[in-house]
Amino acid sequence: MINENDNRNKIIGKIDWVTVLIYFALAIIGWFSIFSAKYNELHPSIFDFSMEYGKQLIWIGAAVFIGFVILLIDAKFFNAFSLWIYIAVLIALFAVLVYGKATNGATSWINFGPIKFQPSEFAKMATALALAGYLDRLGVDLKKRRDRLVSYALILIPMVLVLMQNDTGSAIVFVSFIFVLYREGMPGAGFLMLCGVTAVLFFILTLLWGQKTMFIILGVLFVLALAFFFLTRKRGFIPMIAVFVFMFGFVFSVDYAFNNVLQDHQRSRIEVLLGMKDDPKGDGYNVHQSKIAIGSGGLTGKGFLQGTQTKYDFVPEQHTDFIFCTIGEEGGFMGTAVVVLLYVALLVRLIVLAERQRSTFSRVYGYGIAGILFVHVAINIGMTIGLMPVIGIPLPFLSYGGSSMLAFTIMLAIFVKQDANRLNIL
């Protein structure tokens, strides 16, 4: 039996270096990109702590330190305290709703003296922990209705609280937990995913082609389906009818939802994305400039600190949500490809690691954070290249910002610790 002390000493040898190296590579690329995006001739040192790039270095340093501390904490701690961490974050989310400060339209900041802190960044991780902790309990099975409902509640409560802060972007990230539920064998999870994809597709098509066209298409499909059933006499006629009724209803409600449920800026962002609106100086400005910045990078880029779109402030939020532009402009396709490949490698690696875990807790948590990171990366990069609507969420490890840097690092460190400890679990 390995004793706990030996275990601590050997932690360095047991951690997954692939994950850690990708993490450092991304953090350093981010730091240099922030330097380039916010470069100020009066403060030419990347270590100038009065500038964003200097501050980011401090955040990276703090994050790495906390990550290291997490590696020294007993691995069982996070399972044991997952519920309490979750509750603490829920309280913080409540506090933000009551005391929070608005930044860019979203009320998601809370002030601890000089430090501004964004609980929604930590809510994702806490939810992953809580879900992992819950599914790890003896007897909990997603096949049971009650356990499924508890799982839904664990995900939806923080999601709704974040949504109430008007932080739609962060709320959408909670959708990523569908991956976990799917992997853990929840009945209907695959169907749910399929429905989701279909719904998004129908939503887009309805907006593009209009209700009438969609009704005609659905009508033709319905007739074909009826013919199919009459000819083959297979079972499942009733569910088929139900699906079509639902689809007709959905298409019918898209226009209403689009015009009445969504907020103005959300609506126009979607219109811009779908090319329904060409407004490069207004609502389409960000994406248009972002695409110019990335597109003008060419194969090899303009070189470090040589980006013009960056320097002239064409792209707003260049160092936070649009940091990928700087990479695209100055690093070219080589730069963007490296970053995309690093993310894909990290995500795949996390899944591989999650699969080799012996405990449900570690596996669920691993899938949880892989999903969170995936949604972040997909939405953020997607928005900068015009594949997604503009949704303000940071690019993990790259975007400027203390809360997100700390939250993503802690999130990853906890999993690296679980993984290093996996052989100690019987």
Place this chain on the structure above:
Amino acid sequence: MRQNSNNLTTRKFLIIGVFVAVGVAFLAKLFWLQVIDKKYVAMADNNALRYVTQYPARGKVYDRNGQLLVFNEAVYDLMVVPRQACKVDTLHPFDTVEFCRLLKISKESYIERMKKARKESYMKPTPFVTQVSKEDYAHVAEVLYRYPGFYFQTRTVRHYPQAIAAHTLGDIGEVSPNELEKDDYYKQGDYIGKSGIERSYEKELRGKKGLKVVMVDVHNREMGSFMDGELDRDPVAGKDIYLGLDAELQAYGELLMVGKIGSIVAIEPKTGQILAFVSSPTYDPNLLVGRERGAHYKELQQDPMKPLINRAISGTYPPGSTFKSVIGMIAMQSGSITPQTVFHCNGPGSLPIKCTHHHGSSPDFANAIMNSCNPYFYESFKATINNPKFGGVKKGYEYWKDMTYKLGLGHTFGTDIPYERPGNIPSREYYDKMYKDQWNAVTIRSLGIGQGEVLVTPLQLANIAALIANEGYYYPPHLIKCFGDSTAIPEVMTTKVNSGIEQRHVKVMKDGLRTVFSGPAGTARRYEMKDIPQCGKTGTAQNPHGNYHSNFIAFAPADNPKIALAVIIENGGYGATWAAPIASLMIEKYIRGYSVREDLEKRMMEGRITYKNER
């Protein structure tokens, strides 16, 4: 169960598949955006923004009568954005040789300048050739479309139509790195007031820069304003300034000082406004304008006569006998002497200080001032600091020193004259240290006749004359009269300062100074004018640099003083030889408008005392 678990494990492939698929989709889209589709490169170039600074007209400067002293002339700075300039344009091949020829620079200079600009900033416009003349501008502007990355920016330089008062008006020059650091209003290549009123009223004179943001394409064509001019700001012109200076008097003073080293400071006693501020030798302020500024500046800097120094404020001189006015007033104010007090004078045999004038052996106050009797004022000084009411010589000295401070000595006035020097009135601690606490009136006797450690600036000396003219108060001397938009001038300049000497004592001094001109033995009696009653005091100051400095303070007319002044002629010998007649001529010029004493005027103007005597 096992079967089930295996089933679930395969689900990872779907998830990994989603991740990889999204990654591949992104890479494909990125490859399309960045490598295949060239339109974004063109768009980025169209996007190049040019921030053109709109320089406001710097405020003009007038004299007290509205005569123009400083105005602006347009010049053109050729700016370059290195990144855009480096672009190879096949439509218009960049003809560097032609470009250099038009700009009248060598090819080496072109390379050097480009290197410098690139070092400064690759992205932002930097001055390439500054202050291009109107003629060259016309030639270059015509063909500039062939040279991407270059454009002209209009700017103004100062011009001085009268070429007087160089030290007072000061100059402007490019901001130093230090100044850039301190005030983020300035950008590299901007101009800032470096000295004189250009410096003290920089904020008022400079106005507010405007900005025009225009989009330009790779061919250096302006594609119109950015965001419909939403970011543009119009420049705000600087304030005009009216100085207290009288341009004619100033020019006259400069003429009188030709060939002499020293200074004239004339003040209007009722306001503290400076009427004339002469430092000699002087220079033409137009020399420090334009592309030759650097060369001229260097030349002036290396001139052994040091014309760049403003002697009116940074020359510190021993006041000599002009200081007797100060000694006398403080002695009376402290009650140590009365106008009737008589001290014995043994002429050249007096101890510890000999007398340099011939007069009755036991003068009263009026006689002593008229004759500039050294022993009398040494005794007055001694009587002051030894006055029993202070309880000891050191306490007495502290009182005396405090009084000189109130009279405007030993410190700067802090109005609108940059680089003012405080002069020197030694502290008690200074003497304690120097004489190891063993000192008394005899030890520091030179102070009684304005020699020794005491040092004053011509400005301080002129202020003494002004406060006697005002019978006891003064306004801190300053250059400005008012702003063109009649905003208030800083309060410090309009605040009356009490000298601490009661009017009755100052009146006695004033009467005494009148006899210097009017008295039968007055040291300046030769320069008395019947119609303009003048008051004054000569000074002949020993100094370590050669012959005596010729000093004089004066004001006139005695009953209603309109001008008070101090004149110092370095190594000019007796106060009555040069300083007194020059002061008298200045008074006449200011009050009468011209001089009736043409011979004296001619002699003074033609006099040359620029040699340094060995004593």
